[in-house]
Amino acid sequence: MHSYRSDLGMLRDRDFSLLLVARTISVLGTSFAPVALAFGVLALPGATAGTLSVVLTAESLPMVVFMLVGGVIADRLPRDRVMMTAETLNAAAFLSLAGMMLTGWTPLPALATAAAVSGVSTAILFPALTGIVPDVVEADRLQTANALLGLGTNISRVAGLVMGGMTVVLIGAGWALVVSGLMFSLAAVLVAALRLKPAAARASDEAETVRPARTSLLDGVRSVFTDLRGGWREFISRQWLWVVVAQFSLLVLAMQAAHGVLGPLVAKEQMGGAAAWSAVLAGEAVGMLGGIVVTLRLRPSRPILIATLMTLPTALPYLLLGISAPLWTVVLGAVVMGVCFDVFGVLWNTTMQREIPPEALSRVSSYDALGSLMFGPIGLMLAGPAAILVGPRPALLGCAALILLASLAALLFPGVRGLRAPAQETEAPAAVEAV
Template sequence: MTTEQLTAPPAASWATRTYRVQTAATVVSGLGNAAAPIATAFAVLAGGGGTAEVGYVTGARLLPTVLFLLLGGALADRLPRHRVMVAANGFNALTQALLAALVLSGHAGLWALLVLSAAGGIGQAFYGPASQGVIMASIAPEHSTRAFSLYRMAQNAAQIGGAALGGALTAAVGPGWVLAIDALGFAVAAALRLLIPAEEAGSGHGGTGILTELREGWREFIGRQWLWAIVVQFGIVTACVEAAETVYGPVVAEQRLGGASAWGLAMAAFGLGMVLTGIPMTAWRPRRILLAGNWGVFLFACPALALALHLSLPLIATAMFASGAGVTLFGVNWMIALQQEIPPALLSRVSAYDSLGSICLTPLGTVLAGPAATALTLDGALWTCALTTFLLAALALLAPEVRTLARTEPTPTEAP
């Protein structure tokens, strides 16, 4: 048992109202949002599309996210962050409701899926940086290990329920109803986030121009080797993982695993890995936080490897579980590093650069997933994703700051 566990005050004293509301809203929207990619992929397939079309629709959501992330980060550091989140959630509720209506009415052509997926990506670009800033600013650093682990456990529990529900409902009643649930989740999340106190949300302070503030964020980002090294790694790794899990996975499930419900179970196993790993993460306090976190990146290669080897559904689910465990192992330590090293006033802008670099190649990866499967065969494309992910996890360890960045607060019983 750690010193923090022995001396920590009751949860009510460290879990601020902002933390509690943000966590609850994240769970609500996450339930629907975890199911939406499954529903969208199978809506494309039901409309006669194939691997390439699934990749195009996935890329259509990601590309606007990339284009608008920096603006979203700058606004989140200028305006009350909870207001930015409310506006983004409301916008996503409208776009998903329209998409659901089109799918249910049988009028969701490829163009509609592309346009409305792109609109959803714009909402995410404004929501993401504000969300990161709010959750990090809501917790004192001495409680960050427990708080961020519990936050990710809640977030990932929604991933489990949403993925399982999405696969089952898509198979039972079709993708349109799943998209409608996602729209409702966004609307409820927006209402909840109105309860966040303005004084705890990060009020606007911007007196300079947007470009000046973006330059400040860039200087903070590029001046830290550990930060840009991990983000460069993730730029390619995320593209590989997204192609394997949102494009190739549904296609393999449709071809030989039993369809949407099977892939929903695999995605639920991924979420379960994230949640269960959060339990030991609440107490484990590694001294070298990024070195510990980067070991989780090696596990990201497991799903693509399992699919390439034509393993059975239980073994594919096991691989997804391992990948989910890796996400939590990396994610908690990454959040601690950002909170510890980045000034609070710059959190959203730095988070925007982080997110931008991490997903900038993902739209290209998903769009090229279909042509890659044609050129390399589906198995060859999956092998490429797995090996590239593993290699980049190893290369990140060549950066000295990734290996040496240490926790600053006193932790007498931390792991070496």
């Protein structure tokens, strides 16, 4: 029987608690970064929207390029050690960016290089994070675990965005980036203390023993491609999976342009600057906190259908920005976006962890991330020129239209509408039945 008390009882599990705290602190560091980096770059002498596009593209592109390699690594090596390495890389990247901002030595190639290191760390971290949850908790507690991880994440987003915006306003972007780097360092230390369950560790050992010995670099390359082919077969065999990933490739294109460049630009020029944009981002995070209350109880019989429907209202804040709506309405739109994205995220991760074999989960997750993020750099590259050619507000309306069209198209596929959760996942008395 599902209840909030039994859900919170998971916090007594050492491994899950360590994972929860590490992710909460890591996301707290990440939440300082968007405002600090965006307004720190825009404040540089001679900087334009195009300058910000270059830096954010430098972060996004390596994240896409290395994502598949990150999936192979996370399926081969202990996922806790992979996560620790990724957090350490992120700490180095953001401390480097902070040092440049604070010293005033900010050549664009150096900024782009540090941002690229952060992108590589994300490519390593994301597949390991998705795959580690089934290693830590039992299968019947996956949705609860994902929801609690989301709760910690969203609390951090709210706190980080508020504190990050205040830090930028009061003492500058460089110090906000220092805080980010220190948070990533602490997360790496906490992940280092994580120990997977013996069963998961034995499975990892057994997987290593059946691999052929690598006697040359060529053998190693062939082995990586063999692993990637196996992950691709798992990915492409599920219509619901590749359709929603294709949908998200367009959503992320629009969101990278809007969240990364166009939104901050409108905030800087017409809404009061960093404080206004921090309020929008904080509204999104508050909405995601509310979404956790829903996802702890929600057990839909068709989870991917519900998840995809939740993507339609995410266009709201961009639509409101595009029509010059008051700031408070944009913040409310961001709250709606946050609720919808949180419901989507928990249902999506839980379905993947339930439907994909554990030994291939990180590789499939890397294909998910690669497909979802592959057009993100294009969105960032196009955002600056679009802001110049048509203006940031019309460009934001275009982003909203793209989100709506992609989401409606995904609903046309029977695999998206028809995938059903196991009966035991939808029969809890306290659960909310949907569809």
